[in-house]
Amino acid sequence: MTRYSAFAIAREAFRQHKGWDRAWESPEPRKSYDVIIVGGGGHGLATAYHLGKNHGITNVAVLEKGWLGGGNTGRNTTIIRSNYLQDPSAALYEKSRSLYETMSQDLNYNVMFSPRGVMMLAQTEHEVRGYKRTAHANALQGVTTEWIDAKRVKELCPIMNIDGPRYPVLGALWQARAGTARHDAVAWGYARACSAMGMHIIQKCEVTGITSQDGRVTGVTTNRGDIGCKKMGIVVAGHSGALAEMAGFRLPIESVALQALVSEPIKPCMDVVVMANTVHGYMSQSDKGEMVIGGGTDGYNNYTQRGSFHHIEETVRALVETFPMISRLKMLRQWGGVVDVTGDRSPILSKTPLDGCFINCGWGTGGFKATPGSGWAMAELMAKGHSPLTDAFGLERFREGRFIDESVAAGVAH
Amino acid sequence: MLTLQCPYCGVQCDETELTAGGEAHLTRHGPGSDADTFEQYLFLRENPRGVHFERWRHSHGCGKWFHAARSTTTLRVFGTYKAQTTEPPQQIRDAISAVHPGWSWRNFGETA
Ligand SMILES: Cc1cc2nc3c(=O)[nH]c(=O)nc-3n(C[C@H](O)[C@H](O)[C@H](O)COP(=O)(O)OP(=O)(O)OC[C@H]3O[C@@H](n4cnc5c(N)ncnc54)[C@H](O)[C@@H]3O)c2cc1C
Ligand SMILES: [Zn+2]
Numbered sequence: 062m063t064r065y066s067a068f069a070i071a072r073e074a075f076r077q078h079k080g081w082d083r084a085w086e087s088p089e090p091r092k093s094y095d096v097i098i099v100g101g102g103g104h105g106l107a108t109a110y111h112l113g114k115n116h117g118i119t120n121v122a123v124l125e126k127g128w129l130g131g132g133n134t135g136r137n138t139t140i141i142r143s144n145y146l147q148d149p150s151a152a153l154y155e156k157s158r159s160l161y162e163t164m165s166q167d168l169n170y171n172v173m174f175s176p177r178g179v180m181m182l183a184q185t186e187h188e189v190r191g192y193k194r195t196a197h198a199n200a201l202q203g204v205t206t207e208w209i210d211a212k213r214v215k216e217l218c219p220i221m222n223i224d225g226p227r228y229p230v231l232g233a234l235w236q237a238r239a240g241t242a243r244h245d246a247v248a249w250g251y252a253r254a255c256s257a258m259g260m261h262i263i264q265k266c267e268v269t270g271i272t273s274q275d276g277r278v279t280g281v282t283t284n285r286g287d288i289g290c291k292k293m294g295i296v297v298a299g300h301s302g303a304l305a306e307m308a309g310f311r312l313p314i315e316s317v318a319l320q321a322l323v324s325e326p327i328k329p330c331m332d333v334v335v336m337a338n339t340v341h342g343y344m345s346q347s348d349k350g351e352m353v354i355g356g357g358t359d360g361y362n363n364y365t366q367r368g369s370f371h372h373i374e375e376t377v378r379a380l381v382e383t384f385p386m387i388s389r390l391k392m393l394r395q396w397g398g399v400v401d402v403t404g405d406r407s408p409i410l411s412k413t414p415l416d417g418c419f420i421n422c423g424w425g426t427g428g429f430k431a432t433p434g435s436g437w438a439m440a441e442l443m444a445k446g447h448s449p450l451t452d453a454f455g456l457e458r459f460r461e462g463r464f465i466d467e468s469v470a471a472g473v474a475h
Numbered sequence: 476m477l478t479l480q481c482p483y484c485g486v487q488c489d490e491t492e493l494t495a496g497g498e499a500h501l502t503r504h505g506p507g508s509d510a511d512t513f514e515q516y517l518f519l520r521e522n523p524r525g526v527h528f529e530r531w532r533h534s535h536g537c538g539k540w541f542h543a544a545r546s547t548t549t550l551r552v553f554g555t556y557k558a559q560t561t562e563p564p565q566q567i568r569d570a571i572s573a574v575h576p577g578w579s580w581r582n583f584g585e586t587a
Contacts, residue, residue, distance in 0.1 A: 302520075302522035312522070313520065315520055316522055362522060363550070364548050365549070369476060369477065404518060459517075
């Protein structure tokens with residue numbers, strides 16, 4: 062693997078850029094591996110990366126039915142924050158946010174992490190109390206957030222109308238070190254680093270069945286033949302239910318559509334991320350100048366990666382009140398992803414009833430921010446059998462009634 | 476946009492008139508049931524990639540709950556039926572079998 066650097070760019074400039082190699086190899090699958098990761102999204106690739114980097118396990122294959130990041134990783138609105146309410150969430154999301162800070166250096170791949178600050182607007186008295194509570198909880202957890210008043214909100218984001226007739230802005234929960242990153246680059250950076258460690262990144266390889274013997278996983282059947290393994294990680298987001306069925310268990314998960322859209326590019330007008338949970342909308346401006354907008358999920362099960370138009374309408378209508386200047390913007394593109402939602406809005410990182418088979422899912426509408434932390438924790442869980450970061454996120458928490466209730470902190474999809 | 480016919484008032488409703496209510500035909504276990512049974516009932520879901528039986532409420536109409544059979548991969552609706560049943564009626568099953576030969580009704584909510 063050639064290292065990327067300013068020097069490499071200069072060198073290639075002198076030889077018509079003919080010296081760049083492929084970022085990752087595309088080998089034929091071997092007969093078997095120590096570990097198979099099903100799903101080549103950010104979380105699956107990050108898991109593979111940390112298996113190699115932290116635990117020295119490199120006889121690993123990542124099997125992806127489509128292309129890398131073609132699932133939710135390449136469809137999300139890239140908000141990264143860690144201002145959750147419950148202690149286990151704060152630990153996992155803050156670990157993740159801090160890994161983002163050095164990710165470009167660690168992977169030698171520019172993931173364009175931009176800690177531009179995220180504010181979550183309080184537009185009702187109830188939200189004011191809720192976010193003040195989160196700010197206090199974050200202080201105890203060592204996550205730096207603060208409650209800011211409406212005047213400060215306006216200073217940080219002048220295009221906002223803070224005295225909207227229906228939903229005046231009363232203040233916000235502000236996390237200055239939160240921000241955004243380039244989603245594809247996260248997947249590609251991990252894939253390149255995994256490939257450099259000798260792992261196999263295999264695209265267009267759909268897992269169609271899971272084989273086992275005496276209650277222990279032995280491998281998978283795929284459209285490219287049978288592949289054996291000693292351990293397996295299922296990391297397929299919206300498709301977790303289908304993979305769980307292959308492995309013989311059910312999940313407390315529903316798959317629904319979540320949509321996002323972007324406007325035509327305009328000059329820089331907003332250098333923070335704003336989320337408005339009461340009206341169900343959020344917005345940021347990409348480096349290309351597009352306004353990136355997202356809202357809430359549909360209410361019904363759906364695997365089609367397309368959602369209902371009226372949800373987009375609701376989101377945009379709500380945002381126009383808070384950002385009157387966007388009312389004349391043309392929207393360029395709109396898309397949807399299949400998100401895996403749990404009852405307590407927290408993920409599942411867990412062993413499963415099938416020995417040697419682990420699952421990482423349930424990130425729902427907000428797992429991009431967790432990509433590196435989730436990979437770190439999942440790798441530890443798979444290598445050692447448990448991890449302090451995943452202990453609270455086991456599958457058994459539902460039957461035991463130990464929910465990690467984040468439905469308040471994650472009131473809107475992001 | 477998803478449209479479903481309300482089996483009570485006969486109106487062809489568009490989605491904005493309706494509220495989705497999740498998986499249908501769950502067995503609602505009561506006090507005294509064991510942890511496994513409660514877990515099945517309260518949390519575990521079929522979430523199928525394919526035919527799904529689900530509850531809907533005609534909330535901006537007659538207000539009643541009803542059932543629908545729908546594909547989660549094509550969004551095709553096989554039909555709607557009244558809520559006073561613990562299984563999809565035969566004509567709904569036939570409509571599904573016409574599109575998915577070999578398909579069979581599974582005992583959702585049954586604790587194995
Ligand atoms: C519109 C939208 C906006 C979002 N906004 C945000 C946001 O602002 N901030 C945030 O933190 N999160 C956000 N999210 C959520 C975030 O995108 C996801 O939680 C996260 O990307 C999940 O990553 P993943 O790697 O687990 O899943 P994915 O990226 O979906 O990867 C799973 C992969 O598994 C593959 N797969 C499935 N079945 C099989 C099979 N049988 N065999 C082989 N491979 C298979 C899929 O093709 C897919 O590539 C958003 C999601 C959407 C849809
Ligand atoms: Zn009706």
